[in-house]
Amino acid sequence: MTGRRRAAKKGAPPVIDPYLPATGNFGYRVSRYELDLEYKVAINRLHGSATITAVTLAELKTFTLDLSDALSVSKVTVNGKRPAQFKTSGGKLHISLADRLPAGAAMTIAVRYGGTPRPIRSLWGDVGFEELTEGVLVAGQPNGAASWFPCDDHPSAKASFRIEIATETPYFAIANGKLLSRRARAGMTTWTYEQVEPTSTYLITLQIGAYGRHRMSKNGVEIFSVLPDRLREDFDHDFGRQPQMMKLFVKLFGPYPLSTGYTVVVTDDDLEIPLEAQGISIFGANHCDGRRGSERLIAHEMAHQWFGNSVTVQRWRHIWLHEGFACYAEWLWSEHCGEESADELAAHYHQRLTNAPQNLVLADPGPRDMFDDRVYKRGALTLHVLRRQIGDDNFFALLKEWTARHRHGSVVTDDFTGLAAHYAEVSLRPLWTAWLYSPEVPPLDAWA
Incomplete structure (x- = not known):
């Protein structure tokens, strides 16, 4: 297999x-x-x-x-x-x-x-089928x-x-x-869904609640919202820039990988973190605050439709190919909006990483640390130094080929590093050795 x-x-x-x-x-x-x-x-x-x-x-x-x-x-x-x-x-x-x-x-x-x-107990807390105050949430990653x-x-x-x-x-x-x-029949309603694109089991979800469904965008990729009516006004403000976000990500990453559009669910309960599913992202009521306080998370979860959901790791040790890419998408959206640039965010998080324990190998962080924030931020930094090394044109061409070549497939780190070699004029081996396979955080200015 x-x-x-x-x-x-x-x-x-x-x-x-x-x-x-x-x-x-x-x-x-x-x-x-x-x-x-x-x-x-x-x-x-x-x-x-x-x-x-x-x-x-x-x-x-x-x-x-x-x-x-x-x-x-x-x-x-x-x-x-x-x-x-x-x-x-x-x-x-x-x-x-x-x-x-x-x-x-x-x-x-x-x-x-x-x-x-009930949820399955794991190293990372309870995962899977979970009761809400009034309804259900399924958070399947990694084994739920x-x-x-x-x-x-x-x-x-x-x-x-x-x-x-x-x-x-x-x-x-x-x-x-x-x-x-x-x-609808005898007090029950039966809902039937068809997911045609090949999908990992952890990305299959079920969300049940006292929700309404609304179309946000019908030009290009259809975007829908599913949420309680009480949150509608704040949602329209906080999540209102998703059509522009989708347009940017299609430009940078390639065509949206699903035929059925994109849906954002907001539960009536608070959630510690949002989560991704195939074609769906799930947020808590606390992410709908009327201040756009969770927009980086909105970008992160949308980017997972390319990086994680369509292009999926074969084994969990390669999870930086999900989380590092989705984290870097946050930086790209910030840069696009005229807010903090990717360079500024890279410098900020590089300083944070150098002050954190340097005992994590990005390409194999170990099961306990595979959802550690250092995987997310160091993964994003690895992509940023790669972008500096090969230039914007080559970097974004690489991302588009990556998502096209492995669309709805399974990958490992060597697949990405091998493909990246075709976009570089010099060997990338020192970059990969320093950023993927060594626990120490390398200096940020070593690659330009």
């Missing part, structure tokens, strides 16, 4: 990603998920079915899916047949087949399940998808999705992709 390798240590269990050794699965590749679910907000009860289309990568007798222990499975079929055995334990659905499947065989896995979903549906929960395992969710009629339900239908 592309980007996946077993642990080298003799006798160790197979591991797809050392940063999340218990997550991800071997033996097959998923191409599509179809979720048919019902959720009761008042009692936090989820039940329904997942139909998973996959192909075997090796001869298969047993295999696993990631699934939270908070959810129980009542029925499983594989290609229409009941397996010899299935059980849930340790965050996995274990399936044993009655007959072996050869490599290259089509596999349709149907799972009926339900329960009281299994909190609400059975899956192969790894960033390199991309698939298309169809999500049908029924919930109480007063609520608005949003998931990824195009809204195909909205049907």
Whole structure:
């Protein structure tokens, strides 16, 4: 499987990603998920079915899916047949087949399940399916998808999705992709979404609340807002420059990678940080303050649609390819608006980094530090010194080729450094050694 390798240590269990050794699965590749679910907000009860289309990568007798222990499975079929055995334990659905499947065989896995979903505890706090005061939020990064549906929960395992969710009629339900239908019956409304572009499981989301939906822009990329009515006035001010932001990012990064537009959800609750999903960004009511106090975060989350959501890391050690790029997009937006320039922001954050512990290697920060702010800021600084080294024309041509070449694909750091070499007149190896592979923060003026 592309980007996946077993642990080298003799006798160790197979591991797809050392940063999340218990997550991800071997033996097959998923191409599509179809979720048919019902959720009761008042009692936090989820039940329904997942139909998973996959192909075997090796001869298969047993295999696993990631699934939270908070959810129980009542029925499983594989290609229409009941397996010899299935059980849930340790965050996995274990399936044993009655007959072996050869490599290259089509596999349709149907799972009926339900329960009281809750977030998954991780090194980075609780992730996944979370109750709000009145509704639901799903924050899947990095391993929260299994909190609400059975899956192969790894960033390199991309698939298309169809999500049908029924919930109480007063609520608005949003998931990824195009809204195909909205049907009300007997106090429940069923919402059906189709996400055609290949998407990592952690980027699949479900947001339910007492929301209204509004179109912000219909020229170029469609932009929608989904939020409580009470926040509408502040939202129009705080998020009002998103169409201009989208126009800039399309100019600098290349075409917007999705066919279904971009949606911003603002929950009625406060959130510590906003989060990205495929085609969707989610903010808390606290990010809607009437003062444009969160505009850098708005730029950051929008940029993730290119860097992270379309072009996605194969393994989490390469996360600077998500966060460094999205952070640098904040600086580019500030520069475009005539506020602080990228040079000024680089100097400011370089000083902060030199005053911080210098024990982080950007290209492999370790699982505990992969969401450390130093990854974000040092990643942005790495891009800034690269821009200085190769010049604006080459730098932005590189970004456009990067997003086009790896559109809806999976990447590692070497993919970027290899591509960047074509845009440089001198070797970039000293730059990469200093900024990506050494813990010390290099001087900022060494590259001009």
